[in-house]
Structure formats: C-alpha cells, structure tokens
Amino acid sequence: MTDRGGASHPLVELTLARFREFLREPEAVFWVFAFPVIMTCALGIAFRSRGAEPVIVGVAEQDGAEAVRRVLDEAGGFTVRAIGPDEIDRAVRDGRAPVVVVPGTPPVYRFDESRAESQVARLAVDRALQRAAGRQDAFAADERPIDAIGSRYIDWLVPGLLGMNIMGTGLWGVGFSIVQARTKKLLKRLVATPMSRAAYLASHVLSRLLFLALETIVIVGFAWVVFGVGVRGGVAALATLALTGALSFGGLGLLVASRARTIEAVSGLMNLVMMPMWVLSGVFFASSNFPEVMQPFIQALPLTALNDALRGVMNEGLSLVALRGEIAILLAWGLGTFAMALRLFRWQ
C-alpha cells in the first residue's frame, strides 16, 4: 500500500476535487441540470402532440365570404378568420392565417409556398371547397394515424436535447475549469508537484462522466414522467452511450481549452466548435435536411453520432451492436482529442 498520508490515488482525489468544486457552484448546477429540464419542458409543450388540430384559414372580407365560411364549417376541422382585403399579404406573412381564400369563381388562394404549414392549409382548404363544389374522390383511402410513443416529435426531440446537453456541459465543464485553473496559476502550481499530467486531464473527463449519469437521469426521467418518452433499448445501453458521449466531448473540451489563456478566448472557441453541431447534427430538426454533399461531414461529427445513437436506443430499441458505427465515431473523437490535448496543453 502506497503511503499517501490518508489521501487516495491522485486520479481519485483530482476527480473528487473537480466533482466537489462543480457541485459547490450553484450557477454551474443550474446550467447543467435545471436548464435542460426547462428547455425540454418548454419545447415539449411547444411541440406536443396536438391530435387533429384545426387548420386555420383566412377568408377575405368581401362578397361570397359567407358562403366560403359555411362550406368550411360544414367540412369541419377549420378555424376561419376574417381578413380585411388589404391585410391579406400581412396575415400570410406573420402566420395569422397560413392560407387566405379570396372568394370568387374560381376562388384565389393566397399562401406562402415555402412554408409547409401554409402548403398543408392550402391543400386542406382546396379539398373542402372542391368537394363542396361537387368533386368526387376517386377512392377513399384507409387512413390510420400513428400516435404511438416513440414516434412523436417529443420522442425525437428528447434524445437530441440530451445529446446537446452532453456536448454543452462536457465542453463548458471541462473548458471553463481548466482555463480558470490556468489563469489562477493553479495549473502551474500543480505541475510543480510530481502529479501525472495525464491524470490531471483524465480527472476532468472522469468527473464529467459522474455528472453525466446525474444529468441523463434528470433529463430522461423528466421526459418520461411528463411526456411519457421511453427508453426502448434499455437503460444499460442508454448509460453506455451517455458515457461514451461524455468521453468524446470531455476530450474535445480539453482540446479546446488546451491553449486558451482567458475565459473570453475559450468561450469563443467553444461556440465556434458547438455552433455547427447545434445546426447540423439534428438536435431540433433532422440533419437529412442538409444537402447530400454535406452528409459525410455531418455524419462524422460527434454530436450527429451521439444523437443518432441515442434515438436508436430510446425510440427504436436498437442494441449497442447495431450502433457500433456511431460508438466508434464517438470513441475516436474522445481518444483523439485527449491525445492531442496532452501534447498541446499549455500548463503555465
């Protein structure tokens, strides 16, 4: 037994120190735990499953408006708003009415071609008016709406938020504390001891893993209780993914913080690293929206890999074996950035 005068192994002590410092920082605790829950809650409410929500239709106030209104009321599923004749453009633009019907023979539809909501409203209105005018459908399809857990937007969103949170807290948590230790000359003091430098860096990543277990429980637990979001692939698979993700972003955090001398500098670098992933990696909308030519790049990003893997486990019940590609990408990022950080790191 090595004599450490009552202390544990340096890696344990360093990790504990990081863990304690974090828990004693109320702001940090808020950003890591409360913020993602508030975010999940707000987005969950905004994008909750609304069932068959009525389509909002504007009808220009002029001759024939009353007839149109009657047709739509009879068809059902529409909320009709009267729009002044000179307000039509504005009503469409600001979303008050995604489509405006100007009565006439034939009627005029004013809508925004580039917005899905506007397109859908146009189709629904057109169908109702055409049927009222006597059109017969060629066939009546057997419509079977899906509202199963796992396929709603919230089910898709929660893994993305979890991934984003793992990225954000991994980068901020590691980056900030390292730059702070550097500006306070604590790093310099530590390298004046026999401490292993790799152990110091590893302790930052390890302490992230500890928090991560807590973060994941809070976010997934909240989403489960409030929105009924499930984890089909099992808790063990989810935990493994979360840890791999934390390792990946912990390493990236080390690399980002390896040279920065000030909090401002490291903040800028963090945003530079995270911004593309917020947009590209499928947090709020699918990364398949981006052109084919960008896909190889997008798929290689750690957050894309993490989000895809989290969705695979939570919504599709995939096994870790099926997700080995994503896991390999995450591990490569984690180990690669850690090794680079160890080489580039500025200790003084």
Place this chain on the structure above:
Amino acid sequence: MTGVPTDSPALACHGLVKRYPDIVAVAGLDLEVRRGECFGLLGPNGAGKTTTIEILEGLLDQDAGEVQVLGKQWRTDRDELRRRLGVQLQETQLAEKLTVEETLRLFRSFFTEGPTVDELLDVVELGTKRGSWVGKLSGGQKQRLAVACALAGRPDLLFLDEPTTGLDPQSRRQLWEVLGRFRAAGGTILLTTHYMDEAHALCDRVGIMDKGTLIALGTPRELVASIGAEHVVEFAVEGAPPADETLRALPGVRDVRHADGHVALATSELHATIPALLDRLRQDHATLSLLGTHSATLEDVFVSLTGRHLRDD
C-alpha cells in the same frame, strides 16, 4: 538527505540568464544555497527574483547558465526533483470551493511519502479550519495553507516566493514560526521577499538582487555593517535643505542620500550627528517638517547600493 552527497550545495546556479522580448530578466546570476540554511533573495519588483526562483524550481527554462538542485539537473532528474522540492508560487489561487482538508488531501496524494494530512494541518495550525472553504480563509491562513501544500511531500528544499506579501504583522509572524519548524527539522529554504525585517528574522544569508544580477551577498548583519553606519537620520525641511557637502561634514555622517523629498544621513554616531544637524538648520533658519531615526536595515543597504528604495513599486 536521501541518496545525495551531502557536500553538494542544496542549490547552485552559475551564469544564469533569462531574456524576454522586451527585457533581460536575469543577467548572469551566480548563486549558491547551502544545505540547511535559509537564503533570502531580496530586491524590488522587477529585479528578477521570481524569474530566478521559477528557473530554479524547474518551471521556466533558462536561456543560458547551469542549475543544480540537490546535486541534480532538471534535464535528467525532473521526476526525482519534483518529489523532493516544496514549492509555493507567488500568485497561485487554490480552488476556493474546496475545503482546507480536501486541498491538502489532493496535494498529499501526489506524493508517496510525507506527513499525514492531519500532521500537515497541525504544522500550519489550520486544524480548526479543516472544514472551511479555501475562499473563506484570511490572507494569512491562505498562505499557511499554500505552505502546507508545499510541505506535503516532506521536501528537502522549500521554495517560497514572497510568502508574506500583503499579510498583517501577526499573520507574518505565524508563518515565520511554520518556517522555523521546517528548518529545525533540517530543511533548506530559498525565499524571496521585499520585506527587510523578514529577511532579518528568517535568513542566514541574503542576496540582494537588482536588474537581474546579485549586487550584494552576506549575512544580514554583514550587509548592514557594509554601509559603515549603524543608524539613519531622516529629515525634511520647508524649502531647500543644506548642501550635501555641508551635511557630510557633520560629525559621524558617512553618507547622504535623497529620497521622496527626505534627506537620509547614514551615521555611526547618532548622539553627535543630531545636535549638529539641528544647530546647522537653526543657523539656516530652516523649519524642520520631519525628523526621525532608525537603526540601519537591509533597506538602507539597498538604498545605499542603488540610490532607490526597495518598495518603489
């Protein structure tokens, strides 16, 4: 001391040079610290003290010159030296939200031999503060904690960079006691300070640094004796003071200096100098606005060597 020929000095450097783009911080320094002694590097801010000590601690690389620490070289014996040195840096802020005990446990964990955490707490008299956050400690307690961290590996050689700067007299005295106990156990200390009384109270030998070189070296007593006067008379008058030649001719006066609008006379015979000075001023119809005397200190040594005060910062 383990495995090192005890005849080698604890610390030796020769021809040490460190250049920065805009300044030569250390300009060819020779220094030797004997085993078991407390050596003080004295000098104003910017004299090169911190640069020197950080090179000796292996935290900075010199541009030229040789350094030997405990008979070893940084290049080849870095790991061993790290285990055997204790270091306190001037500006380190330890983690504010760790407790005293947690901080010591952390530092102690880096070493495979040394006192227990409880013993360290006792040595620096922070036992009652063991559960307090570092951020809540007073300046003196923080410095004692920094020294306790430096003692965690039971070092043979302790480096202290301005350990008591900014502390109140009582806190300084408490820290001196800690250092006294370390020395009593056979430890060697190299410290920098710009407090003369600290050098007087702690150091066996003192080196005075200015502009990157050593301008005087000796025991505090030797250095004070070297200015040839045991006392200093300081005075100021409204209007112009008597000419330097006049003052130098007064009985006992060895040296005349001007600083901050005061005149300082170094004298070997205080009882003869003061009456003669007052007579002279009366004849000149000069009005005395300040008069004081003190025993000559290392400060006076520095002023007599450089014409400047140590604390011109």
